[in-house]
Amino acid sequence: xxxxxxxxxxxxxxxxxxxxxxxxxxxxxxxxxxxxxxxxxxxxxxxxxxxxxxxxxxxxxxxxxxxxxxxxxxxxxxxxxxxxxxxxxxxxxxxxxxxxxxxxxxxxxxxxxxxxxxxxxxxxxxxxxxxxxxxxxxxxxxxxxxxxxxxxxxxxxxxxxxxxxxxxxxxxxxxxxxxxxxxxxxxxxxxxxxxxxxxxxxxxxxxxxxxxxxxxxxxxxxxxxxxxxxxxxxxxxxxxxxxxxxxxxxxxxxxxxxxxxxxxxxxxxxxxxxxxxxxxxxxxxxxxxxxxxxxxxxxxxxxxxxxxxxxxxxxxxxxxxxxxxxxxxxxxxxxxxxxxxxxxxxxxxxxxxxxxxxxxxxxxxxxxxxxxxxxxxxxxxxxxxxxxxxxxxxxxxxxxxxxxxxxxxxxxxxxxxxxxxxxxxxxxxxxxxxxx
Ligand code: EPU
Numbered sequence: 548x549x550x551x552x553x554x555x556x557x558x559x560x561x562x563x564x565x566x567x568x569x570x571x572x573x574x575x576x577x578x579x580x581x582x583x584x585x586x587x588x589x590x591x592x593x594x595x596x597x598x599x600x601x602x603x604x605x606x607x608x609x610x611x612x613x614x615x616x617x618x619x620x621x622x623x624x625x626x627x628x629x630x631x632x633x634x635x636x637x638x639x640x641x642x643x644x645x646x647x648x649x650x651x652x653x654x655x656x657x658x659x660x661x662x663x664x665x666x667x668x669x670x671x672x673x674x675x676x677x678x679x680x681x682x683x684x685x686x687x688x689x690x691x692x693x694x695x696x697x698x699x700x701x702x703x704x705x706x707x708x709x710x711x712x713x714x715x716x717x718x719x720x721x722x723x724x725x726x727x728x729x730x731x732x733x734x735x736x737x738x739x740x741x742x743x744x745x746x747x748x749x750x751x752x753x754x755x756x757x758x759x760x761x762x763x764x765x766x767x768x769x770x771x772x773x774x775x776x777x778x779x780x781x782x783x784x785x786x787x788x789x790x791x792x793x794x795x796x797x798x799x800x801x802x803x804x805x806x807x808x809x810x811x812x813x814x815x816x817x818x819x820x821x822x823x824x825x826x827x828x829x830x831x832x833x834x835x836x837x838x839x840x841x842x843x844x845x846x847x848x849x850x851x852x853x854x855x856x857x858x859x860x861x862x863x864x865x866x867x868x869x870x871x872x873x874x875x876x877x878x879x880x881x882x883x884x885x886x887x888x889x890x891x892x893x894x895x896x897x898x899x900x901x902x903x904x905x906x907x908x909x910x911x912x913x914x915x916x917x918x919x920x921x922x923x924x925x926x927x928x929x930x931x932x933x934x935x936x937x938x939x940x941x942x943x944x945x946x947x948x949x950x951x952x953x954x955x956x957x958x959x960x961x962x963x964x965x966x967x968x969x970x971x972x973x974x975x976x977x978x979x980x981x982x983x
Pocket of ligand 1: 723
């Protein structure tokens with residue numbers, strides 16, 4: 548297992564190219580199961596979660612090929628992915644894959660719609676809290692799928708063809724992102740019209756809807772809580788470019804702020820980050836849009852404390868909560884963060900406190916008392932975004948920070964240490980053996 552060793556204190560400065568979105572790429576790869584012909588996808592990031600999804604759709608009968616990277620304006624772009632279904636025999640997403648990546652559930656809707664059957668291992672516990680799939684199942688049931696549980700798997704079947712209907716898809720915690728995508732995918736091939744009320748509005752849902760529409764689907768209202776989907780008989784493969792990763796962009800914005808540095812972020816879609824920019828401006832971070840997708844980020848030396856509550860899009864994303872918390876540890880006063888999406892997503896609190904932060908948790912709220920500085924320590928990554936928060940804290944902490952279990956980072960950040968090194972951070976990856 549690898550660790551990061553970070554020597555804090557370098558002010559980061561330079562240009563960072565934001566990768567394609569992980570959370571768009573995963574369901575889009577799953578939706579390729581519904582296409583006839585060869586799909587070509589651009590800007591799919593090289594991440595372990597993406598590799599897991601590629602393995603899964605390969606097991607489900609797809610041939611997947613990644614072309615060589617190419618240069619564009621001095622930047623190395625990932626090679627495009629070519630995906631084509633070659634056999635529809637296998638419909639099982641087994642435990643071995645699902646336990647490494649919960650987003651495996653994304654194959655459920657596409658398999659039921661295209662092949663009429665699916666077997667997916669039920670995702671188990673998760674470091675960021677309970678993550679049920681009841682809304683996915685309820686939505687698919689309303690379209691006519693039947694489910695039973697067998698040896699830890701959900702087994703789904705469709706008699707004839709799925710049928711469109713009007714349904715409410717929200718739950719106690721609000722809308723579900725992957726649940727909306729699963730039902731939207733299934734409805735795209737159902738008979739008649741489906742109306743999804745209470746749909747998730749995240750840009751990743753919109754990106755997936757745009758991808759399906761490019762394949763011939765008839766989806767309207769994506770990006771709003773009410774989607775209208777007129778089912779079609781088949782979907783033809785298309786070419787699609789995945790949207791920029793808004794969570795990676797938010798993480799680098801905070802990297803600039805926490806080191807009092809300056810970054811030019813390329814391939815950054817500010818429209819997807821309005822709530823993040825709003826909170827960061829309140830803290831004292833400055834943004835300047837330069838050209839269509841380029842943003843220049845700097846910050847004031849004095850960081851203001853803020854209050855923030857995570858919410859479904861367009862609210863502040865839960866996936867940037869840990870990173871903002873790392874920044875607020877150094878604010879001049881007390882900040883309050885409330886987690887409305889995953890109320891237990893606070894495993895980073897104890898680790899940040901080991902670095903000298905003063906954070907107290909009360910239920911789904913954390914009260915962060917700003918301190919003058921953080922100190923390096925040996926800490927443990929618990930999930931993807933918590934790890935990113937620890938990396939940010941390490942960049943500014945005095946002395947050396949060692950972050951263990953960084954396989955979590957590799958799930959969702961493409962070349963994180965290389966991108967940080969290129970802008971002056973002192974961060975290296977070492978194998979656990981080397982540091983023992
Ligand atoms: N929920 C239910 N029932 C369901 C589904 C969800 O009660 O059937 C609840 C969840 O427990 C949670 C809320 O609804 O309280 C929202 O969860 P959602 O379904 O939207 O989460 P998700 O679709 O499983 C995606 C991202 C997460 C991100 C959340 C929220 C992917 C692959 N994952 O998960 O990303 O935190 O939306 O925005 O897109 C990450 O990238 O680190 C990550 C965890």
